[in-house]
Amino acid sequence: MTLLFVLLHAAPGDPMAVFFNPNVSPDALEQMRRNFGLDRPLIEQYGRWLANFATGDFGFSYSRLRPVRDVLATALPNTLWLGGASLAVTFVVGCAVGIGQAVRQYSRLDHGLTFIALLLYSIPTFWLGVVLVLVVSSDVWPTALRLPISGMQSLDYAELGTLDRIVDRARHLLLPTIALGLSSAAAVARYMRGAMLETIDEDYIRTARAKGLTERRVVWAHAVRNALLPVISLIGLFLPVLFGGAVVVELIFSWPGMGRLIYDAIAARDYPLVMAASFLFAALVIAANLLADVLYAWVDPRIRVR
Amino acid sequence: MTDDRARRHDTADGTLLRVRDLTIRFDVSRDDAPRPVVDEVSFDLSAGETLGLVGESGSGKSLTALSIARLVEEPPARTEPGSSIVFAGEELVGATAERMRDIRGAEIGFVFQEPMTSLNPVMRVGDQVGESLRARGASRGETRERALELLRRVELPDPERASRAYPHELSGGMRQRAMIAMAVACEPTLLIADEPTTALDVTVQAQILDLLGSLQRETGLGLLLISHDLAVVSRVADRVAVMRAGRIVETGSTETVFRRPAHAYTRALLRAAPSLARSGDRGRVEIPPSGTEPAAADRARDERKTPVALEARGVSRRYRGRRRRSGSIAAVEDVSLEIAPAETVGLVGESGSGKSTLSRLLLGLDRPTAGEILFEGRSLTRLGRDGERRFRRSVQIVFQDPYGSLNPRLTIGAALREVLAVHGLADGSRRTARVAELLERVGLDPAMERRYPHELSGGERQRIGIARALAVEPKILIADEPVSALDVSVQARILELLKRLQRELGLGYLFVSHDLAVVRGIADRVLVMRDGRIVEGGPADRVYEEPEHEYTRSLLAAVPRLPATA
Structure with missing residues (x-):
């Protein structure tokens, strides 16, 4: 956090620049600066910020003129929606593809999917996002499949019934989720394929076959659960990637989440907001790692602590 | 069940398993296809009989056993035409995959060598034991009861607890008991045990062998015991087949094969086997100059x-215990x-x-x-x-x-030179000479220094370990x-x-x-x-x-x- 603080303040720019306006007098600006404590020495600013932060007071956003806490409270759920959906896509799609490939190793399907995975993995998120927007909003795209390309709800959202609201939200989620999750899904698929192939050579798979189980049961009850172990630890690794990608994707799809918030806040030199949002991201990543560890213990009885 | 079993045994001469000219090759697609790994292997096993299949590593004994229930991946392996495996009067070579699946577990049970890696680490022991019953339509309750009964039968202490345990929570001997319970869950008529006691301590080994024997007496199943350990085989088998390089070189009653071995290889094996009775004179011992x-x-x-x-x-x-009080x-x-x-x-x-x-x-x-x-x-x-x-x-x-x-x-060579370097012994050209000397000392060709560990046999690698x-x-x-x-x-x-x-x-x-x-x-x-x-x-x-x-x-x-x- 300290490093972030120093870096932020070392960067050129004035947080009050947003208010530069012929109609605002230099005196008024000076007054605001005093109110925000920006006239104080840096070290004092830091100490004061740290003390407040520790008590849960995230400060006041210069650019939005609202408490940082409120700003984050509106943005965080939106990002959790997008991040959660992408994480789900990443792992559900990734694992399914990986399993499919491993079961039919060296088949045409396997080679085809390997190629596609490699392609997707090498596509940068911002490019995929923009291309998705272009394609879906172009004339060649069938009207029946038209999808919203920005925001997270339609204009008439408030008048919709519960079911329609869910559908509306899902439609808005679809494109950003694909843009954000697909290349990670490709990576997960590679891992899962490898893990499955390794597992399938294990002695206990032979034991399962020797019991006369169907191939379906051998794969799903014996191989997949063991192959998932190394993949689960990837959750913790991929979450920061997804959050990083969220900054870009939220911009492209005008998604009112944390990513866009941070982007705007940095541009506006809104120190308290940047600090708090970054802190929240870090906390999320730690939480995700904890989740991965808990999941791991749930799946693998060998590492349970009693 | 009893009627069914009687019927299954009712082949003309009581032969449960008849293997004829079983030949298995790998890499058949290549022009220079190598020699078969299993080469025209033939043997019979009667109900209630124990046949010991003995051989050193790479002799093809495990592959033979696995291929009886088609547990070998084909390809890369291929069972050559002309091979025949008749089990309870039914030809298995060429049987459909579905039929083979029915036979596996239900009629042919398997016990593998290493019970730790042969059991699924993330599945409870009870579930694994009952799985083959469940797959054949037993209800959840029936399966659980039968699994407990099986664990009791293999004399696991506290079967209730063992049933709920994961494999890593059991000792090696207990795991192998669970493995046996699993193998006999569907009351098979043939049990194939591939090195069932190799990973176990001697006292546990004796218990497991006794258990296999008592199961056999009780149910009259045919037991195919694969082992590299001649003494283990001599203890339980009625008849013995000795395998070498994919072929069976000698078959006969245990008594005959061990007391009057006909084949030179069998004799060499017996000579090489360590024994409690005498010290010193094992196989290939050159008598040292007297004195x-x-x-x-x-x-x-x-x-x-x-x-x-x-x-x-x-x-x-x-070592300090996990809890302070313990x-x-x-x-x-x-x-x-x-x-x-x-x-x-x-x-x-x-x-x-x-x-x-x-x-x-x-x-x-x-x-x-x-x-x-x-x-x-x-x-x-x-x-x-x-x-x-x-x-x-x-x-x-x-x-x-x-x-x-x-x-x-x-x-x-690099591995040996590293040791010399670390200890500051013999530098420069002297180091190379020293490596050659070391290799010679342990009975290896000095030219071997350019090879990598995976290119060496187990014995050669152990010689390197000694040279190091x-x-x-x-x-x-x-x-x-x-x-x-x-x-x-x-x-x-x-x-x-x-x-x-x-x-x-x-x-x-x-x-x-x-x-x-x-x-x-x-x-x-x-x-x-x-x-x-x-x-x-x-x-x-x-x-x-x-x-x-x-x-x-x-x-x-x-x-x-x-x-x-x-």
Whole structure:
């Protein structure tokens, strides 16, 4: 956090620049600066910020003129929606593809999917996002499949019934989720394929076959659960990637989440907001790692602590 | 069920399994297709009979067994036309995949070697035992009850708890019992056991073999027992088939094959097998020029004129328990021993007895919590820098797994040169010469230095392990299960090498092993370890012939013996 603080303040720019306006007098600006404590020495600013932060007071956003806490409270759920959906896509799609490939190793399907995975993995998120927007909003795209390309709800959202609201939200989620999750899904698929192939050579798979189980049961009850172990630890690794990608994707799809918030806040030199949002991201990543560890213990009885 | 079983057995002459000209190849797509791995193998097995399939690693015995239930991936393997496997009157070669699946588990049960890796680590034991029943339509309740009953049948203590446990929570013997319960869940008529006791301690091995025997008497199943261990086979099998390089070289009743082996290979195998009865004369032993060998051994056994090189005095190593109240756990407790130059001290014990911890203490890799280790009369803690360096050079280790302990990315030469470099011995061209000398010393071609570990056989790798230890001119070698991973004939040669090196270099050995017969063949003195303590020690002949301690006696009784060759 300290490093972030120093870096932020070392960067050129004035947080009050947003208010530069012929109609605002230099005196008024000076007054605001005093109110925000920006006239104080840096070290004092830091100490004061740290003390407040520790008590849960995230400060006041210069650019939005609202408490940082409120700003984050509106943005965080939106990002959790997008991040959660992408994480789900990443792992559900990734694992399914990986399993499919491993079961039919060296088949045409396997080679085809390997190629596609490699392609997707090498596509940068911002490019995929923009291309998705272009394609879906172009004339060649069938009207029946038209999808919203920005925001997270339609204009008439408030008048919709519960079911329609869910559908509306899902439609808005679809494109950003694909843009954000697909290349990670490709990576997960590679891992899962490898893990499955390794597992399938294990002695206990032979034991399962020797019991006369169907191939379906051998794969799903014996191989997949063991192959998932190394993949689960990837959750913790991929979450920061997804959050990083969220900054870009939220911009492209005008998604009112944390990513866009941070982007705007940095541009506006809104120190308290940047600090708090970054802190929240870090906390999320730690939480995700904890989740991965808990999941791991749930799946693998060998590492349970009693 | 009983009627069904009777019907299944009711083949013309009571033959349960008839294998004829079974031939399996790998890589058939290549033009220069290699020799078949299983080559025209034929044998019969009757209901209620035990057939032992014996051979060294790579002889094709496991592949033969697996292919009976089509558990070998095809491709890459291919069963050649003309092969025939008739099980209970039904031809299995060419049977549909569905039919084979029905037969597996239901009519042919399998017990594999390593119960840790052969059980699914993330599935409860009870579920694994009942799985084949469940797959055949038993209800959840029925399955659970039957699984418990099976676990009780294989004499698992506390079957309720075992059923809920995961494999890692059970001991090796308990896991193998669970594996057997799993194999007989659907009351098969044929049980194929592939090295079922190889990974187990001798006393547990004896129990498992007894269990297999009693199951067989009870249900009349045919048992195909695959093993490299001749003594194990001789103990349980009615008939024996000896395999070598994909072929069966000799078949006959156990009595005949072991007492009057017809084939030269069988005779060589029997000669190479370690035995409790005699020390010394194992297979391929070149008789040393008279006088030299006894002299070396006697010198050590005599009242010690030579100084003790390495000594442990009342050494203990305790580990703190997880909970504060449970106190500490002693891995080694109040152990004293001495190793003199040119002497071999055998250290025997079952897994968990503290052998390896003791080895680590003697190597200075771990510190005792009580007592002290002395090197040439000085405590390890007070050696000083020079003394410590001398100690590290003088006491070396030879590991069990010669593959796992060699860096796969280094050539043999590089690995040996590294040792010389670390200890600042022989530099430049002298180093290369020294490597060649070392390889020759352990009976290898010096040209081997350019090869990588995976290109070598198990025996060659163990020779490299010994060469690595010898590189620094040690006085004491601590050999931790040095031949346990090797075939008997290779074992015999490695032991012979160790004896020769001892004669030539006057080395002192601490020979750690779970295998009492192997230790018998090499040790001058023997220490028996149990639960961290030395329960008995003395001259090898005395300990083996007149064991004083109860535990030593039960250990010796559990070791399967070969019938004496006529």
